[in-house]
Amino acid sequence: MIIDCHGHYTTAPSELETWRKQQLADRDDTSRPALKISDDQIRESLEKAQLKFQRERGTDLTVFSPRASAMAHHIGNATTSQHWSEVCNELIHRVCTLYPDNFIGVCQLPQSPGVAPANCIGELERCVKEFGFIGCNLNPDPSGGHWNSPPLTDRWWYPFYEKMVELDVPAMVHVSSSCNPNFHATGAHYINADTTAFMQFLTSDLFKDFPTLKFVIPHGGGAVPYHWGRYRGLAQDLKRPPLNELLLNNVFFDTCVYHLPGIELLLKVVPIDNILFASEMVGAVKGIDPETGHHFDDTKRYIDAIPGLSEKDRWKIFEGNSRRVYSRLHGRIFSATSSARSAD
Amino acid sequence: MIIDCHGHYTTAPSELETWRKQQLADRDDTSRPALKISDDQIRESLEKAQLKFQRERGTDLTVFSPRASAMAHHIGNATTSQHWSEVCNELIHRVCTLYPDNFIGVCQLPQSPGVAPANCIGELERCVKEFGFIGCNLNPDPSGGHWNSPPLTDRWWYPFYEKMVELDVPAMVHVSSSCNPNFHATGAHYINADTTAFMQFLTSDLFKDFPTLKFVIPHGGGAVPYHWGRYRGLAQDLKRPPLNELLLNNVFFDTCVYHLPGIELLLKVVPIDNILFASEMVGAVKGIDPETGHHFDDTKRYIDAIPGLSEKDRWKIFEGNSRRVYSRLHGRIFSATSSARSAD
Numbered sequence: 001m002i003i004d005c006h007g008h009y010t011t012a013p014s015e016l017e018t019w020r021k022q023q024l025a026d027r028d029d030t031s032r033p034a035l036k037i038s039d040d041q042i043r044e045s046l047e048k049a050q051l052k053f054q055r056e057r058g059t060d061l062t063v064f065s066p067r068a069s070a071m072a073h074h075i076g077n078a079t080t081s082q083h084w085s086e087v088c089n090e091l092i093h094r095v096c097t098l099y100p101d102n103f104i105g106v107c108q109l110p111q112s113p114g115v116a117p118a119n120c121i122g123e124l125e126r127c128v129k130e131f132g133f134i135g136c137n138l139n140p141d142p143s144g145g146h147w148n149s150p151p152l153t154d155r156w157w158y159p160f161y162e163k164m165v166e167l168d169v170p171a172m173v174h175v176s177s178s179c180n181p182n183f184h185a186t187g188a189h190y191i192n193a194d195t196t197a198f199m200q201f202l203t204s205d206l207f208k209d210f211p212t213l214k215f216v217i218p219h220g221g222g223a224v225p226y227h228w229g230r231y232r233g234l235a236q237d238l239k240r241p242p243l244n245e246l247l248l249n250n251v252f253f254d255t256c257v258y259h260l261p262g263i264e265l266l267l268k269v270v271p272i273d274n275i276l277f278a279s280e281m282v283g284a285v286k287g288i289d290p291e292t293g294h295h296f297d298d299t300k301r302y303i304d305a306i307p308g309l310s311e312k313d314r315w316k317i318f319e320g321n322s323r324r325v326y327s328r329l330h331g332r333i334f335s336a337t338s339s340a341r342s343a344d
Numbered sequence: 345m346i347i348d349c350h351g352h353y354t355t356a357p358s359e360l361e362t363w364r365k366q367q368l369a370d371r372d373d374t375s376r377p378a379l380k381i382s383d384d385q386i387r388e389s390l391e392k393a394q395l396k397f398q399r400e401r402g403t404d405l406t407v408f409s410p411r412a413s414a415m416a417h418h419i420g421n422a423t424t425s426q427h428w429s430e431v432c433n434e435l436i437h438r439v440c441t442l443y444p445d446n447f448i449g450v451c452q453l454p455q456s457p458g459v460a461p462a463n464c465i466g467e468l469e470r471c472v473k474e475f476g477f478i479g480c481n482l483n484p485d486p487s488g489g490h491w492n493s494p495p496l497t498d499r500w501w502y503p504f505y506e507k508m509v510e511l512d513v514p515a516m517v518h519v520s521s522s523c524n525p526n527f528h529a530t531g532a533h534y535i536n537a538d539t540t541a542f543m544q545f546l547t548s549d550l551f552k553d554f555p556t557l558k559f560v561i562p563h564g565g566g567a568v569p570y571h572w573g574r575y576r577g578l579a580q581d582l583k584r585p586p587l588n589e590l591l592l593n594n595v596f597f598d599t600c601v602y603h604l605p606g607i608e609l610l611l612k613v614v615p616i617d618n619i620l621f622a623s624e625m626v627g628a629v630k631g632i633d634p635e636t637g638h639h640f641d642d643t644k645r646y647i648d649a650i651p652g653l654s655e656k657d658r659w660k661i662f663e664g665n666s667r668r669v670y671s672r673l674h675g676r677i678f679s680a681t682s683s684a685r686s687a688d
Contacts, residue, residue: 140526141526145491146490146491147489147490147491147524147526147527149526150525151525151526180491181494181495182484182485182491182493182495182540182544183491183540183543184543184544184546184547184578186574186578187543187546187547187574187575187578188536188539188540188542188543188544191539191567191571192532192536192539192540192567195532195535195536195539195567196526196527196532196536198532199527199528199531199532200526200528200532202528202531203528203531219571219574220570220571222567223535223536223539223566223567223570225570226564226567226569226570226601226606226609227535227563227564227601227602227603227606228603228605228606229601229602229603229604229606229629229633229640230530230531230563230601230602230603230628230629230640231531232603232633232635232640233602233628233629233630233631233633233640233641234530234531234628234629236631236634237629237630237631257570257571257573257574258571258573258574258577259571259572259573259574259576259613260573261572261609261612261613262570262571262572262573262609264609265570265605265606265608265609268605269603269605284574284578285573285574285577285578285581286577286581287577287580287581289573289576289577290580291576296573296574296576296577297577
């Protein structure tokens with residue numbers, strides 16, 4: 001089977017956005033109004049978008065989370081983020097319940113600038129234990145482009161990591177929208193955050209403290225594979241262990257790189273065991289590449305075009321690595337009908 | 345001849361650092377003490393470092409500027425930066441005077457957080473007109489990692505751009521050290537700034553206002569070539585012109601990418617006319633790659649290893665493009681003895 005480890009509910013019915021607008025308009029109101037969206041509306045929002053693309057591109061299961069750019073942890077306070085995360089995660093749970101073969105949930109976290117990440121433990125636990133979610137999206141910069149939280153390797157984050165380890169769920173390092181005019185969200189802030197997180201990991205002993213903690217760095221790892229020699233060299237100059245010892249048991253890259261030469265590079269320099277198939281469709285880049293006639297974000301085509309990729313490596317990228325990193329996926333897939341199509 | 349368009353005086357005699365420490369210790373003193381370094385000290389600092397590597401690697405001329413990480417525009421005020429820039433630029437001028445065949449100057453600018461970049465016009469003009477410098481390093485984030493200046497495309501920068509255009513000098517977009525614990529300087533801040541600047545250019549009409557303004561984005565363009573499909577797709581989704589029309593007459597990438605697969609990608613996706621040879625030696629990564637037995641930053645070897653690169657394209661990367669972008673270089677090289685070795 002083909003698992004896409006990075007999809008967001010970017011096509012949610014407009015009632016979700018209306019709910020959010022109302023929440024922000026009524027900032028002093030700490031109640032949590034109900035979100036009214038019907039099952040048919042959910043079906044309609046997916047059938048012509050993510051489900052259509054799954055069918056057309058031949059992918060099976062999408063690891064699905066709330067829209068990343070809408071998390072906007074910088075808006076409001078911890079209660080704002082708590083309610084907004086709950087509503088978004090519950091909607092993802094409904095998607096996964098309606099389409100158990102097509103989607104499996106990953107949660108948004110109720111992060112808020114200046115608030116210790118321990119406040120996210122409850123929502124993570126609820127989503128994993130009650131909804132069967134298999135991971136979370138962790139925002140390394142809840143300020144939305146001002147970068148005033150401690151680095152991901154600071155003890156500030158440790159209580160949350162303890163819960164991740166206990167539940168055996170990975171986090172995708174994923175920022176949200178940018179309120180800093182220097183950073184275009186999907187063109188700069190996303191990619192910068194990926195690069196930044198990798199370098200934080202490289203310079204710390206986080207994975208000595210948490211040997212089983214796992215992160216997926218999306219968007220192909222930001223700038224990292226392109227500068228793989230730089231990172232190998234920096235690790236060496238800084239007297240750190242080689243990258244494979246230092247972090248490659250804990251850090252993984254997705255394949256959200258929207259052209260063949262980028263995917264070629266990724267597969268050439270990063271060990272196959274660290275690459276997870278993903279497209280982030282429907283996401284940052286929606287158009288069709290005039291050079292190929294196919295969607296920029298149809299990343300499966302690029303991987304299919306890599307010459308000499310063995311069946312085993314192909315299986316790792318498309319399925320095996322995701323099963324290993326999202327270890328809770330394993331039990332879930334085998335209980336779903338799609339498991340009959342599984343290759344292993 | 346082979347022109348390395350990106351070198352910093354990272355090996356300057358320790359008296360320079362002592363001068364800076366004294367300056368910061370005497371913050372209220374607005375005088376500018378003399379920097380005492382002898383010609384022999386300068387020679388010694390270069391003979392065993394940059395000049396040795398030029399000879400060993402077979403490169404001829406380095407476009408040379410003060411150490412980027414030491415610019416630290418976030419420290420002190422505009423006067424601090426003015427004096428520090430003057431001292432650093434004068435030292436570069438001495439280097440270029442001692443070794444006119446090997447080095448040609450690019451200046452540091454006296455930027456300071458919150459101070460309009462127009463304050464840099466005087467030092468740019470002095471360096472170009474009096475010292476024969478051919479460009480400048482422009483810091484898109486003088487705050488050192490807090491990113492609280494207007495984007496490079498804001499009118500805030502326009503008076504400085506007018507002077508660049510008048511003098512016909514390009515700017516290399518180059519941040520300095522980071523005082524934000526989230527960003528490792530050479531592993532994250534540098535690369536993020538490159539990516540950020542490109543996306544600022546992509547979303548603006550800056551080059552309609554300044555058709556002859558030229559920027560070099562160093563470190564191989566940050567994450568941009570690796571995500572070339574993403575940027576082509578974002579431009580298309582945003583209803584911007586194709587990248588070649590939008591910015592490739594004005595934006596150029598250097599080759600400071602420290603492994604062969606990265607250089608292969610760069611040459612595959614970015615038009616040859618937009619690629620300028622550079623190594624940034626002696627710089628961010630000083631070690632020898634155990635996989636190759638050669639210095640990570642010996643980028644000439646990677647370009648030499650690209651199969652099927654025509655002589656013409658090779659000449660463009662190593663010489664022609666730098667002559668075009670740094671247009672003041674042209675007159676300078678022809679007056680130097682090294683011009684006898686020139687290929688054109």
